[in-house]
Amino acid sequence: MTQNWLTTPITPALLRGFIELEQTERGVLPHRLPGWARAQCSDPQLAMAESEPAGVRIAFRSRTTLIEVDTVPTRFVYVGVPARPAGLYDLHIDGGLAGQASAGDADTVTFDMATGSVTKQKGEISTLRFTDLPDHDKAIEIWLPYGEITQLVEVRTNAPVEPFPDRGRKVWLHHGSSISKGSNTDSPSTSWPVLAAAQGEVELINLGFSGSALLDPFTARVIRDTPADLISLKIGINLVNTDLMRMRAFTSAVHGFVDVIREGRPTVPILLVSPLYCPIHEDTPGPGAFDLDALAAGKIAFRATGNPADRAQGKLTLVSIRDELQRIARQRMAGDPHLHYLDGLSLYGPADFADLPLPDALHPDAAAHRRIGERFAAFAFTDGGPFCPA
Structure with missing residues (x-):
């Protein structure tokens, strides 16, 4: 039987957790x-990290029983490094995981670190399908992969779509590294900030930038100018690892970063969080690098x-x-x-490392993300x- 699809373009009203939407030749x-912030830094690492949509989700209400999403991911391959699995899209219905x-x-x-060459190959538009959804009006969120640049084309449903209504929740803006972005967790809705936001019943804007949480002034200005009720x-x-x-x-960079945010958010709660436990950098400065012995064995480690x-000359350690x-x-x-402070060791410390070691010596796994998220929320x-109103 022919399905009668209703097509909905991807517009800002249909998205949560992003800062800006760029129109491309194939989508948004x-x-x-x-x-303006991207123009101030030509670092390809930052360009990749900020355009990977950690914490970004398509959000709407509908009684649809079928959903198709056309998307064009960009995946990154490093010669000699084991390939990552394809990124997952998490479908949530009324707050619970309902499909992937x-x-x-x-x-x-493709990056060849030995020669410095970069090659690009264009793929086709892919269609995600979610079927057999419950036939009632429901809140639908599709969380985008945290490790793939994602162009969105359109959404198709078999019932009308309405933008997600304002639930009156506070907006929590979090800035951090690849760990905050979600690295090594199972899927986009299981990173520790997403889990903590769900427990705190807040709307998340995740500014976790892999390798790029570097106290850049433009990042401070973005945080200052983004409407948020809570900031961490x-x-x-x-x-350290750069x-x-x-x-x-x-010392002066931390003061300056907070000063800039305070210019526009003088009374918003700001929580400073120190690093999680990471043995390779506790007492040893950077830079960090791939562990070549691990790569030879087909594993990624740092x-x-x-x-x-x-350290006596001021080199930083955790x-x-x-x-x-x-x-x-x-x-x-x-x-x-x-202003408040949280010791990162209370989220993940030496005892946690003994129990849930870092698989690549740098990033926590999914179980550790859950523990960190629960502790942060608590x-x-x-x-x-x-972040409690009282």
Whole structure:
């Protein structure tokens, strides 16, 4: 029997968790940094990270029993590095996981780190299908893959679609690294910020940028100018594994980052979060690098290449960042009642590493993401927490 489809274009009213929507030749591309900010940094790592739609979801109400979504992902391949599985799209109905799908085809970008060459291959539009959905009016969210750039073309249903209504929830903007973005968790709706947002009953904007949580001034201005009721800043791991700065620059950069946000958000609760436990960088500076022995065995793992003796010259480690970030927080909290601090070791510490080790020596797995999300929600959103109205 021929299906009578209703086609709905992807518009800002149909999306949550993005900052800007770019029109492309094949659809629309959600960004998590605006064009003016992207123009201030030519780093390809940031360009990739901000255009991977962590925390972005298609959201609408409908009694449809069938959904098709046309999409064009971009996947990244590194010669000599095991390929990642295709990204998942998580379908949630009335807040619960109801289905998953992956795009069959994709644009592909291949990096050869030995030669420095980059090759691109264009793929076809893929169609995601979700069938046998319950026949009643329902809230529908489709969470986009956190590790694939995703162009969206259109949505097709067999019943009318209405934009998701405002539920009156507070907006929580979180900024962090690839761990905040979701790296090594099972799917886009199981990263620790998404899980914590669900427990806290808040709307999430996830500005987790893989390798790129580097205290950039333009990121601070984006956070300042984005309407949000709650803000958290997870600072540290990328500063170490990029070996970006020394302690002298770190201290002033943290102050400047918070100062810029406070210009536009003088009373919004801001929670500073120090790094999770990561043995390779606890006392050893960066830069970080692939573990070549692990790659030879067909696995992805990372190692620290710095010299611990260089800590005396101000090279950053996770231990030194935690100490200084806590000192900065205490200093500022004396005059800012809306600023708060959370030790990252209380989210994932040495005992957690013994129980749930980091599979690649850097990123937590899905079970650890769940633990981190539960602990963050218990700290931030419960009675007496920095994000609790009371």
